[in-house]
Amino acid sequence: xxxxxxxxxxxxxxxxxxxxxxxxxxxxxxxxxxxxxxxxxxxxxxxxxxxxxxxxxxxxxxxxxxxxxxxxxxxxxxxxxxxxxxxxxxxxxxxxxxxxxxxxxxxxxxxxxxxxxxxxxxxxxxxxxxxxxxxxxxxxxxxxxxxxxxxxxxxxxxxxxxxxxxxxxxxxxxxxxxxxxxxxxxxxxxxxxxxxxxxxxxxxxxxxxxxxxxxxxxxxxxxxxxxxxxxxxxxxxxxxxxxxxxxxxxxxxxxxxxxxxxxxxxxxxxxxxxxxxxxxxxxxxxxxxxxxxxxxxxxxxxxxxxxxxxxxxxxxxxxxxxxxxxxxxxxxxxxxxxxxxxxxxxxxxxxxxxxxxxxxxxxxxxxxxxxxxxxxxxx
Amino acid sequence: xxxxxxxxxxxxxxxxxxxxxxxxxxxxxxxxxxxxxxxxxxxxxxxxxxxxxxxxxxxxxxxxxxxxxxxxxxxxxxxxxxxxxxxxxxxxxxxxxxxxxxxxxxxxxxxxxxxxxxxxxxxxxxxxxxxxxxxxxxxxxxxxxxxxxxxxxxxxxxxxxxxxxxxxxxxxxxxxxxxxxxxxxxxxxxxxxxxxxxxxxxxxxxxxxxxxxxxxxxxxxxxxxxxxxxxxxxx
Ligand SMILES: Nc1ncnc2c1ncn2[C@@H]1O[C@H](COP(=O)(O)OP(=O)(O)OP(=O)(O)O)[C@@H](O)[C@H]1O
Ligand SMILES: [Mg+2]
Numbered sequence: 001x002x003x004x005x006x007x008x009x010x011x012x013x014x015x016x017x018x019x020x021x022x023x024x025x026x027x028x029x030x031x032x033x034x035x036x037x038x039x040x041x042x043x044x045x046x047x048x049x050x051x052x053x054x055x056x057x058x059x060x061x062x063x064x065x066x067x068x069x070x071x072x073x074x075x076x077x078x079x080x081x082x083x084x085x086x087x088x089x090x091x092x093x094x095x096x097x098x099x100x101x102x103x104x105x106x107x108x109x110x111x112x113x114x115x116x117x118x119x120x121x122x123x124x125x126x127x128x129x130x131x132x133x134x135x136x137x138x139x140x141x142x143x144x145x146x147x148x149x150x151x152x153x154x155x156x157x158x159x160x161x162x163x164x165x166x167x168x169x170x171x172x173x174x175x176x177x178x179x180x181x182x183x184x185x186x187x188x189x190x191x192x193x194x195x196x197x198x199x200x201x202x203x204x205x206x207x208x209x210x211x212x213x214x215x216x217x218x219x220x221x222x223x224x225x226x227x228x229x230x231x232x233x234x235x236x237x238x239x240x241x242x243x244x245x246x247x248x249x250x251x252x253x254x255x256x257x258x259x260x261x262x263x264x265x266x267x268x269x270x271x272x273x274x275x276x277x278x279x280x281x282x283x284x285x286x287x288x289x290x291x292x293x294x295x296x297x298x299x300x301x302x303x304x305x306x307x308x309x310x311x312x313x314x315x316x317x318x319x320x321x322x323x324x325x326x327x328x329x330x331x332x333x334x335x336x337x338x339x340x341x342x343x344x345x346x347x348x349x350x351x352x353x354x355x356x357x358x359x360x361x362x363x364x365x366x367x368x369x370x371x372x373x374x375x376x377x378x379x
Numbered sequence: 380x381x382x383x384x385x386x387x388x389x390x391x392x393x394x395x396x397x398x399x400x401x402x403x404x405x406x407x408x409x410x411x412x413x414x415x416x417x418x419x420x421x422x423x424x425x426x427x428x429x430x431x432x433x434x435x436x437x438x439x440x441x442x443x444x445x446x447x448x449x450x451x452x453x454x455x456x457x458x459x460x461x462x463x464x465x466x467x468x469x470x471x472x473x474x475x476x477x478x479x480x481x482x483x484x485x486x487x488x489x490x491x492x493x494x495x496x497x498x499x500x501x502x503x504x505x506x507x508x509x510x511x512x513x514x515x516x517x518x519x520x521x522x523x524x525x526x527x528x529x530x531x532x533x534x535x536x537x538x539x540x541x542x543x544x545x546x547x548x549x550x551x552x553x554x555x556x557x558x559x560x561x562x563x564x565x566x567x568x569x570x571x572x573x574x575x576x577x578x579x580x581x582x583x584x585x586x587x588x589x590x591x592x593x594x595x596x597x598x599x600x601x602x603x604x605x606x607x608x609x610x611x612x613x614x
Contacts, residue, residue: 003500004483004491011482289478292439293539294467295495296460375440377474378430378551 001295005303006310008283015282018275019311020318023354026268027319030261031342031350032326037257039340043181044243046339047094048236050177051121054209055218057239058089058225061232063206065243066094067110067182071203072231079229080208085221089210090115091191095198099185100163107150109185111164113194120209122175122188128158129173134190140164141173145338146185164197178339181247265353272311273361280304280365287369288377297370304369308362316354320347386415386547386579387436392445394431394602405431407602408445415546415579417594418570422584422611427599429583430551436581437549438466450546467496471540473550473569477532479524479539485511485531486520489538496543510538513572530561537569548573550582559588566592 010016047066048057058080063069071093080089093113098106114121119131127144134141140162142150147157162169164187175188189197195204208231212221222233234242248254280287287300295303323342330337394406405428413419413436421429434440435447438454447454450469457465471492479488489507494500508520514534524532533553540548553569554562566589573580582593590596590611598606606612 001494004480004487004494007482007487008480009482283480285476285478286480289472289474290491290495291463292437292466292472293492293495294463294465294470296463298460299495373440375434377472377478378434378439 001299001303002306005306008286008303009279009307009310012279012282015275015279016311019272019279020315022268022271022275023311023315023357024319024322025271026264026357027316027350027354028322028326029264029267030353031320031323031346033257033260033264034346034349035323035327035340035342037253038343038346039337040181040253041244041247043179043183044245044247045240046178046180048240048243050123051092051209052124052236053120053211055212055236056210056222056225056233057236058208058210058222058229058231058233059206061230063232065246066207066239067180068246069094069206071201071206072208073203074205076229076231077205077208080210080225080231083221083225083228085213085216085224087211087213088118088120089208090118090120091205092121092207092209093191093194093198093204094206095194095204096184097165097187097198099165099169099187101150102160102162107185109146109164109187110180110182111194111197112186112188113191113198114188116190116192119190123177125176127174127176128156133172134188136170136172138168138170139172139189139193140169141175141188142171143177143179143186143188144174145177145179145183146187147171147174149183150185165199167197169197179336181243183336265357268354268357269360272357273364276308276311276361276365277368280368284368284372285377288372288374291372292374292377300369301366304362304366308358308365312354312358316351319354320350384415384577385412386450387411387413388448389413389436390446390448392432392435392447393443394428394435394440395443405602406435406442409602409604411597411604411607413579413581414595416574416576418574418580418582418592420582420584420590420593420596421599422590422596423599425585428602429599432599433549433551433581433583437470437472437547438462467492468543469546471543471545471548473533473536473540473548473553475552475555477524477529477536477556479532479535481524484521484523485516485527485535485538488524488535489542491539492543492545507538507542510542511535513541514538514568528561529557530565533557533561533565534568537565537572541573546578548578548580550580550584552584552586553582554584554586554589562586563589 060070060072077091095111097109097111099109100106133139151157157171160171212218218235222235225233327340331340389409389411392406392409395402395404423429435442441455454465486504486507489510490503493503493506511517511520514537516531516534519527519531570592596611597604
């Protein structure tokens with residue numbers, strides 16, 4: 001009977017394609033929106049994960065994320081270095097600033113000052129230039145997304161002079177990093193330079209990056225640092241998580257994406273539900289004839305289930321494929337989507353949503369068939 | 380004919396329908412026997428209860444009281460699923476509106492009862508084709524219902540009703556949607572192909588153009604059988 005059920009459905013092109021469209025549309029919308037949502041959230045963690053050498057981030061107790069942080073007095077660095085179990089510790093400055101481009105445009109940037117001696121905090125992968133360029137005068141290194149944002153395509157930013165908070169800065173390198181949540185341009189420079197760029201209050205050291213000695217976990221050493229200095233210490237993963245939580249708690253992003261995903265579901269249920277009911281209604285006489293001839297309700301259930309499953313599988317496949325193409329094209333062509341990926345949980349979650357949708361609509365459509373008395377076919 | 384056997388026995392069949400607060404009695408205690416090996420017509424005015432009666436005989440409508448025995452089986456004492464299985468094995472249906480599945484070919488439509496009984500697709504469709512051949516429309520086997528004329532569609536429906544060789548065939552107004560000529564052709568064919576010694580064929584019809592094909596005519600009036608004979612009573 002299954003092949004008959006399938007043929008009943010696929011033979012009715014309009015409704016079949018309508019059903020596929022409904023499922024594919026929901027799948028695309030839900031998986032694509034979830035992917036963007038997850039990737040945006042994870043950008044709350046990129047500033048931390050872009051510095052893979054640091055196990056521990058030390059900061060003022062009120063600091064919350066790489067971008068929401070209160071600077072500490074420079075004496076804190078020596079205090080942290082003297083804590084037992086700290087292998088090394090180096091200063092990191094993160095601060096907002098404005099630049100003026102050669103064309104005269106203003107742009108907000110994040111200045112990151114890395115330790116003069118070790119350059120810890122500087123991303124590893126250079127697209128242009130190399131680590132040593134930071135030792136040249138007024139030298140800054142720009143992140144690749146920032147460069148794409150600031151300059152026209154094909155333009156080589158190496159050697160461009162910027163006015164950074166009214167001081168001269170020369171771009172001498174490009175590094176490859178995942179963009180941050182704010183997708184602000186990031187300029188890396190030496191710590192001593194950064195102090196000059198960022199006009200100053202007394203305290204300007206935003207973070208201290210540290211590593212645990214062999215045999216100790218980051219967590220343990222972090223606790224020792226807190227005990228000894230009163231400063232807040234977070235492991236890399238904890239601090240990355242803090243960045244994500246901050247976005248969740250302080251932006252409308254979860255609600256907005258939640259609404260879109262819910263809409264995708266509702267619209268899908270509406271399209272699929274209506275089309276499926278229409279299909280069943282068009283075929284109700286045929287179903288009635290089948291029941292009279294001798295098809296049990298159990299088999300009718302299987303038939304409708306096979307129809308729903310086919311629509312679900314094919315529609316889901318099309319939707320996921322479209323979502324994958326969308327994300328792939330986006331991450332190639334737009335710096336906003338740079339580094340976007342789809343964690344496996346998203347297609348699985350979407351599959352569950354589609355399954356729910358199919359079960360709800362299939363069940364609604366099935367009810368009218370099961371309720372119908374076979375005697376009605378003689379009317 | 381000497382080989383007539385009682386195939387169906389109706390005993391004190393009463394059928395009532397409730398619509399809201401009202402209950403109307405449509406069949407008033409019908410007793411009847413119907414033989415195999417002949418074509419039995421059920422005739423009567425609109426609303427006299429023909430469809431109700433044939434539905435009860437065919438095991439798709441529970442009577443309010445009374446019993447129906449088909450080939451010795453008291454069908455309404457069966458469980459729901461057993462009754463469905465009984466119909467599948469023993470009864471062929473022909474409907475006024477054909478009720479073919481529009482996206483299946485003629486041969487596939489004819490094969491439906493076999494498929495429902497669990498036969499593999501290829502074998503079932505082959506048998507469907509053979510049955511279409513008996514009804515002289517083998518050349519239409521691969522067409523969809525909407526590519527066929529009304530008469531051809533009804534012949535496909537007849538093929539579907541006979542393909543699994545049921546012992547009882549029930550038809551409600553099989554010619555009502557056809558013009559006189561195709562109606563006649565369909566009925567001639569039905570008589571020729573369906574009629575067999577061990578098969579009972581019951582036809583509900585208004586269509587006096589085909590009354591001459593009946594072996595027996597039961598006339599209904601207002602929920603009762605008022606005439607039983609080879610021909611209609613003359614007025
Ligand atoms: N499901 C039902 N609910 C209520 N009343 C019904 C139902 N089915 C049939 N009836 C009533 O029972 C009576 C007999 O109906 P039935 O369909 O058996 O007549 P019929 O002889 O087949 O008529 P026709 O020639 O018009 O098909 C009619 O008055 C009809 O209105
Ligand atoms: Mg009727």
